[in-house]
Amino acid sequence: GTDTLGVGVNVPIRTVLFTALTKYDGTRVRTLRAREFHQIAGRAGRAGFDTAGYVVAQAPEHVIENEKALAKAGDDPKKRRKVVRKKAPEGFVAWSDTTFEKLIAADPEPLTSRFKVTNIMLLSVIARPGDAFKAMRHLLEDNHEPRKAQLRHIRRAIAIYRSLLDGGVVEKLDTPDAEGRTIRLTVDLQQDFALNQPLSTFALASFDLLDPESPSYALDMVSVVESTLDDPRQILAAQQNKERGIAVGAMKADGIEYEERMERLQDVTYPKPLEELLLHAYDVYSKSHPWVRDHPVSPKSIIRDMYERAMTFTEFTSFYELARTEGIVLRYLAGAFKALDHTIPDDLKSEDLQDLIAWLGELVRQVDSSLLDEWEQLANPEVETAEQAQEKADQVKPVTANARAFRVLVRNAMFRRVELAALDHVNVLGELDGDAGWNADAWGDAMDGYWDEYDDLGTGPDARGPKLLQIEEDAAHGLWRVRQTFADPNGDHGWGISAEVDLAASDEEGRAVIRVTSVGELGAL
Template sequence: MAALRLDTLRPAPSDGDAPDPSQLVEAFTDWAAQRGITLYPAQEDAVLELADGRHVIMATPTGSGKSLVATAAHFFALSRGERSVYTAPIKALVSEKFFALVETFGAENVGMVTGDSAVNAHAPIICCTAEILANEALRDGAQAEVGPVIMDEFHFYADPQRGWAWQVPLLELRGAQFLLMSATLGDTSRFERQIAERTGRDVVTVSSAQRPVPLHFEYSMTPLQHKLEELVAGEQAPVYVVHFSQREAAERAAGLASLNVVDKEGRELIRQRLETFRFAKGYGKVLNRLLRSGIGVHHAGMLPKYRRLVEQLAQEGLLKVICGTDTLGVGINVPIRTVLLSALSKYDGQRTRQLNAREFHQISGRAGRAGFDTEGRVVVQAPEHVIENEQALRKARAKHGDDEKKVAQAIRSAGKKKPQDGFVSWSEKSFERLTEASPESMVSRMQISYAMILQLLQRPEDPILAMRRLILSSDETPVRQAMLQRRALQILRELLTAGVLERLEEPDEDGRTVDLTLDLQDDFALNQPLAPFAVAALELLDPESDTYVLDVISVIEAILETPYQVTGAQVKKLKSERIAELKAEGVDYVERMRILDEMTHPQPLGELLTQQFEVYRTSAPWVGDHELAPKAVVRDMVERAFGFTDMINHYQLSRSEGVLLRYLTDAYKALRQTVPQQKVTEGLEDLVEWLGEMIRQTDNSLLEEWERLASGAEDATAEDLDLTDAAPAEPEGVTHNVRAFRVMVRNSMFLRAELFAHEKERELEQLDGESGWDAGRWGTAMDTFFDVYDDVFTDGSSRGPALIRLDEAPAGRAGFWRAVQVLDDADGNHDWGIHAWIDLAASDEVGTPVVLVDHVGELQEAPAQ
């Protein structure tokens, strides 16, 4: 039976007036009761205050049902004919809430707006990131048609980069009703005072130190692996082991593979559950092995489909231990009974420091599952070297008793363990301090940027006065406010100098003293803000050039955010290759180090694009908010004829597969959205098709929703675009997209030609060893070829369609393609090649071309079956 939709329970207004608050509360509590939900006292208090029109700051522990209160706020707004907005810090959380609200209120009543797409954008309930709402607040100010605003994870107000987006709506949306929610807000008195003063509405803080599922805290001196066995045996699983880097989480999980945490029946259930799941090569093989042992891994560097699988298996109770990062503190949907922190210190991007109280409580609060657990458990491990030293001391005392001299001698002989350089220690006192401490007061992070001022310039009032009011009403010190005003004046002067802004001889009807001289789309600051520069830069390229397609890619890549894990791996690889060359050339150590220090990741067109960017800034100063970042990730893959797994293996990126996939997805979107149609060549179309299909076959979850949103009109509903099911469908077989598959086959064949040219028989064995082509067989083929020819060319022309021959319907071989990669010999005879069959069914199974090499030598007709 379908769940009862909440929108159908709206009370009828009496005499044309809004429904009575008591009617609204009664309807909502009846709906909750029909779903088997009884409101906690804190929930009841918050719901009553919202129904009466007050602002509510909900500072209650994790698991206390804040989401249900947010649902009540949406229901009250819908019943009153108001527009409500839900905001969160990450798109994944916004998307999750969108689908949940569609189920509760119906697809026609719920919309979602992101930087690059929108669905049902005029719906009465909107889900968006904080930046979307902040820009609406800047653009429309007090005139914005917004009723209740639900700001989830409100502690992001103190985030150094994004905090401005959480503060601006509080300053500008004076007619809105706010519901601010977080488990770690700290002292909220100043928010109560400021919001009440600005809006004229009362503000109520609903807080409760009493968790629905109480927490038990423990400081552990037991080695981690033994502690986990103890927790699992004591029925304290699932256990989430918190690390502060993806590398540590992955390595810890690998080290726990032998841990006996799942019984025979559990292993069989996991085996059945994984039977139809497609693990890719690379980290997929490792994860598959770990999951079958009841061990999960969860961090942002993983492919989304792997993270989702771990979450699903955990929800089904099949995983006992999950090693992950501290991202579980922001809406990660993993049920946890015990949180085990492997450390109380972290590297925050600038230095290694101890956790603050907010971070500690945000992570700890995920322990204990409402409705399942009577208590949650938080375990903090002592530093590893402290535990080892304590173990050594106990062992020595067990052997030598009270003879302190022999105990000390035994300890010296064993060697006292020391922490690594840069280690920031913690102790049981640190642990006790954090468990008792309240979250720190949140610090204002207001910023002023070109984009903010351009948004303000679109509202119907004098933007200079509006900006001054915004800064002076912000929660900054007088010194910081003065700095922000100077920054705003500097931006205004640059906009005037560039001619983007003009002074009016006298104020217009809205009181403006300056005005824009050009029209800007509403989302110019959100959807690839440097896209207009990229379009202008494309005019510098010659479509007739052999490198045109690659150069278009380089222009687009320069406007994307840098995937530092990938570019860092590129630099590491380049340095390792270069140092070998320098040593062979006899370059001394000091000079070698100097050369290596100057090396960076590949930056095609870097000098040209940087020069043009500076020119472009003179007429569009707002691009100064953003940094141009020339790089070559997609281009590197194209030039090397790499697929996704090839790229992962070459640069050893198995822990960063998700980072690479997100970047490739952004590149695909930008190529589709940014390059004007008149600049698109057949070669570029082929490349975009290849890129999209490679992403789909790797993990289609990042593309599917975006493509459906992008294909519909802005006012399309979730039902129109078939978005009512959050689970992405499995992609069609890779051979279904013939155009993209051709490119993949060509790349696969050319990759073999390139490895052949550089005599890398070991790498070729990795590709073709299973089909009988080991290093020895490849080596023999190379010897035979190089007895005749001195070299094989692998430049742009040597990979052209003239040198790869595809027969997509070979006689007598259904289900296969015939492929021949002609080797571009130094004499230009083109009489040698790599001959192979392409197994279509096997290719669909794994998502990439399955190449079966059968001959390397002089060109010949295809052999009989």
């Protein structure tokens, strides 16, 4: 049985209560589809045990408030006319008892196959013992897909296979190996290598276009991988708004008229590192691998932007006003970490790139360790009790336990101060270090001496490199002493920031806790 919309419905046993008849599907808020509604409603009762179940749909909140107000007014027509009815929130997708009845009567939408041949599917089949061609033929033809769809899947499998062969990811064997394979994965890929993105093979081919000796090599590798990931539209929109705000300020300072400003703003978008290189490479690659046209390359800079700005997760979401979409940011960071770690072959991971990947993994772990722990559990399954699983879920590894990642966190925290000093943002620096006695005035006075001597403060790849950061570990006192040297235009390297890193406080807060001790001409640590 079903109950129509109403207020104060008595909910019996074996009842499903819908608090809304709409849902957010990742793109927009929409009314439930009939299949979704029936699938949820079907939980009201157990087949073979219950002869009936109850499904109740709750009215929208503003409708309930209006009904309460009208009930309070009673039957007096004058009082009822004076009731100020609450309006639906802006952008609200409404539902009513009519919506409820339509969903009850509607036939579920027909199921549509989502089967799709992917890189990882083909690689998984090739990695198995036996004849991969025979296994794929069985997979693609022994199913309920229409013949037209089967042929489409077969053509796509052939195209992907050819791209893997051309990219050197798989190789043909003249004779079957001991396990009956006639094709196999190339042997120089690490054990956990995974081409789990549609454009992973494109990324693999594009890595050869980068110069391993370039100071920006690690960040350029990140940009290649980011260009193959799905676009997180909310983050990119926030970055574009920030860029346009900066552009408007600059144009106003230059005296550019409103109409021209608006016209120029159309060309301002979010950061797209290596855009020209990647688009050209994609165009060339797609000519011999036409299947990638279904997945356009999309240059963007989220991981790179966060790393170059030396921001923490909280600073990044605050800077771009993404507090309401932190979950989307976190999921993107976690997915990017997995792609970087598993898509880039080990022999292409420079020291700087390994540091960056370790930093990203630790950043995600400190925000929500369950995302990475779940992947690790899938990769390394082990039998554990429910209590052990819960204990593991409740524990977060100390941030200092991963020495490589923690060094990057310290380096980023120090370089964040360099970037702010270069922009003369002494007020922000004062907020960071006020508790250590370095308020805005103290920072301003210290930097005045630097600006009297130099006209510029470098913030490029060389300026943020490990060569300009010295770390002395003092385990006896539970701290690190660090010194970040400024990249001055003369190459004197005589100025910088000295600080102490509190290890215990860092573990407690899940970040590098820095206490600045001096800013100026540097002496010994």
